[in-house]
Amino acid sequence: xxxxxxxxxxxxxxxxxxxxxxxxxxxxxxxxxxxxxxxxxxxxxxxxxxxxxxxxxxxxxxxxxxxxxxxxxxxxxxxxxxxxxxxxxxxxxxxxxxxxxxxxxxxxxxxxxxxxxxxxxxxxxxxxxxxxxxxxxxxxxxxxxxxxxxxxxxxxxxxxxxxxxxxxxxxxxxxxxxxxxxxxxxxxxxxxxxxxxxxxxxxxxxxxxxxxxxxxxxxxxxxxxxxxxxxxxxxxxxxxxxxxxxxxxxxxxxxxxxxxxxxxxxxxxxxxxxxxxxxxxxxxxxxxxxxxxxxxxxxxxxxxxxxxxxxxxxxxxxxxxxxxxxxxxxxxxxxxxxxxxxxxxxxxxxxxxxxxxxxxxxxxxxxxxxxxxxxxxxxxxxxxxxxxxxxxxxxxxxxxxxxxxxxxxxxxxxxxxxxxxxxxxxxxxxxxxxxxxxxxxxxxxxxxxxxxxxxxxxxxxxxxxxxxxxxxxxxxxxxxxxxxxxxxxxxxxxxxxxxxxxxxxxxxxxxxxxxxxxxxxxxxxxxxxxxxx
Numbered sequence: 001x002x003x004x005x006x007x008x009x010x011x012x013x014x015x016x017x018x019x020x021x022x023x024x025x026x027x028x029x030x031x032x033x034x035x036x037x038x039x040x041x042x043x044x045x046x047x048x049x050x051x052x053x054x055x056x057x058x059x060x061x062x063x064x065x066x067x068x069x070x071x072x073x074x075x076x077x078x079x080x081x082x083x084x085x086x087x088x089x090x091x092x093x094x095x096x097x098x099x100x101x102x103x104x105x106x107x108x109x110x111x112x113x114x115x116x117x118x119x120x121x122x123x124x125x126x127x128x129x130x131x132x133x134x135x136x137x138x139x140x141x142x143x144x145x146x147x148x149x150x151x152x153x154x155x156x157x158x159x160x161x162x163x164x165x166x167x168x169x170x171x172x173x174x175x176x177x178x179x180x181x182x183x184x185x186x187x188x189x190x191x192x193x194x195x196x197x198x199x200x201x202x203x204x205x206x207x208x209x210x211x212x213x214x215x216x217x218x219x220x221x222x223x224x225x226x227x228x229x230x231x232x233x234x235x236x237x238x239x240x241x242x243x244x245x246x247x248x249x250x251x252x253x254x255x256x257x258x259x260x261x262x263x264x265x266x267x268x269x270x271x272x273x274x275x276x277x278x279x280x281x282x283x284x285x286x287x288x289x290x291x292x293x294x295x296x297x298x299x300x301x302x303x304x305x306x307x308x309x310x311x312x313x314x315x316x317x318x319x320x321x322x323x324x325x326x327x328x329x330x331x332x333x334x335x336x337x338x339x340x341x342x343x344x345x346x347x348x349x350x351x352x353x354x355x356x357x358x359x360x361x362x363x364x365x366x367x368x369x370x371x372x373x374x375x376x377x378x379x380x381x382x383x384x385x386x387x388x389x390x391x392x393x394x395x396x397x398x399x400x401x402x403x404x405x406x407x408x409x410x411x412x413x414x415x416x417x418x419x420x421x422x423x424x425x426x427x428x429x430x431x432x433x434x435x436x437x438x439x440x441x442x443x444x445x446x447x448x449x450x451x452x453x454x455x456x457x458x459x460x461x462x463x464x465x466x467x468x469x470x471x472x473x474x475x476x477x478x479x480x481x482x483x484x485x486x487x488x489x490x491x492x493x494x495x496x497x498x499x500x501x502x503x504x505x506x507x508x509x510x511x512x513x514x515x516x517x518x519x520x521x522x523x524x525x526x527x528x529x530x531x532x533x
Contacts, residue, residue, distance in 0.1 A: 060097050068104050075511030078109040102133035109140040118155035136199045138172035139163050157187040167195035172202040179208035200235040206243040259289050260506050264520055265297030285311050292318040292506040296520040313339040322348025334395045338369040348379040376400045376439055377407035377501035381419040406439040407501050409448040437464050446472040446497050455483040472497035500525055
């Protein structure tokens with residue numbers, strides 16, 4: 001405002017009005033606070049006479065516990081306002097009851113906090129540790145996509161230091177970062193090696209950072225599993241999720257009780273050090289309680305000769321493998337493993353047979369060594385030699401014949417040797433029969449093939465899938481047209497696919513991850529599907 005254009009009297013009036021405005025603003029603030037206090041007093045008086053708030057304490061306690069369990073059952077999200085905090089702020093009676101239930105304070109999740117809130121998160125952690133009364137704890141930390149400055153490292157390390165000091169209470173521990181945090185070897189990896197974790201059931205450590213001096217391995221060889229990880233007795237560890245950083249850091253806990261195993265990629269390193277030896281992989285497959293295995297990315301070493309040993313994975317139910325130039329784990333599964341309870345097999349493989357110039361000494365295994373298999377999910381599968389498929393692919397076809405559900409998903413651009421082209425090849429002895437019939441007993445097929453590829457009606461009208469009743473397809477769009485129903489067998493119905501393959505891991509568990517941004521398989525399949533069909 002150009003004050004020089006105003007007279008002195010007008011200026012005086014302006015200053016008086018500005019001062020009065022400030023006075024009124026301050027009065028408004030005071031009145032708002034007074035109004036809040038009055039409303040709180042009214043709420044307290046109202047709550048004392050409202051039936052739900054004067055329910056017996058044991059009834060309210062049951063309600064609080066049920067709401068708490070429901071809010072945290074998925075295992076990887078956190079309500080904006082945690083249930084335990086919400087109920088403790090309703091009234092004095094509810095707060096007294098909530099604070100008396102120590103189990104309400106046993107789940108602490110710090111997920112992508114703002115830098116300005118890190119100190120508050122540490123105070124919140126201390127509060128939960130105190131209120132939980134020594135019970136087993138679930139602690140989850142995620143520091144990804146936050147772009148924290150170096151100055152924030154100390155605050156994060158303070159949180160981790162407090163959490164590590166309570167390791168004897170851990171039931172579930174999750175630490176995930178995007179590699180931006182410094183000094184993890186001093187503040188996380190070294191302490192983890194010596195912690196006592198007698199109650200630990202679930203461990204997820206993915207730091208996406210690799211420290212050269214901490215990951216040096218003797219003779220640059222692959223890492224053998226260290227069965228002495230953690231101090232004290234073996235924890236009841238059932239679920240283990242690690243990335244390559246953890247393996248290279250030598251962080252490999254004891255596995256006697258393991259049920260679920262997930263390996264994922266880590267950072268790219270200058271030295272191609274296999275983070276996991278093949279011997280260790282075989283030992284893992286022999287674990288008596290192992291139910292699910294998920295391998296994404298390069299984790300092992302190429303083997304010139306597959307060990308001629310048979311492994312009985314008696315409890316294995318679900319196996320998935322993808323995004324690795326080393327096919328050894330999959331080759332071993334197909335040629336060496338008997339898994340009577342295996343239900344689903346998920347494979348992402350750009351070139352089947354590309355790495356199989358090595359000899360594979362087969363052993364006597366029945367084609368029915370996967371007798372419970374019901375689902376085969378094939379993603380981006382291409383055949384290196386169209387004229388002579390490699391032994392692993394042949395063996396895979398033989399051992400999955402009885403599957404009732406088949407997924408075929410291809411990502412553009414299509415290679416000339418992709419799976420569908422291979423399936424269309426006919427027998428030289430009988431031109432009416434196809435050379436390879438994948439899952440000929442399939443009743444449900446999920447078909448996700450780019451529209452640039454003509455729909456192979458001849459596969460569906462021939463002997464390939466005589467029992468097919470449902471064909472699941474991507475949503476109709478301008479880029480993707482569904483096949484003509486009249487050109488398919490009359491028994492086949494067309495439906496929109498709700499998901500491609502398995503949409504949570506491990507299948508059948510409420511706490512399984514269904515976060516498509518946090519699961520490498522789901523994230524990859526979503527990415528390849530964008531604007532492709």
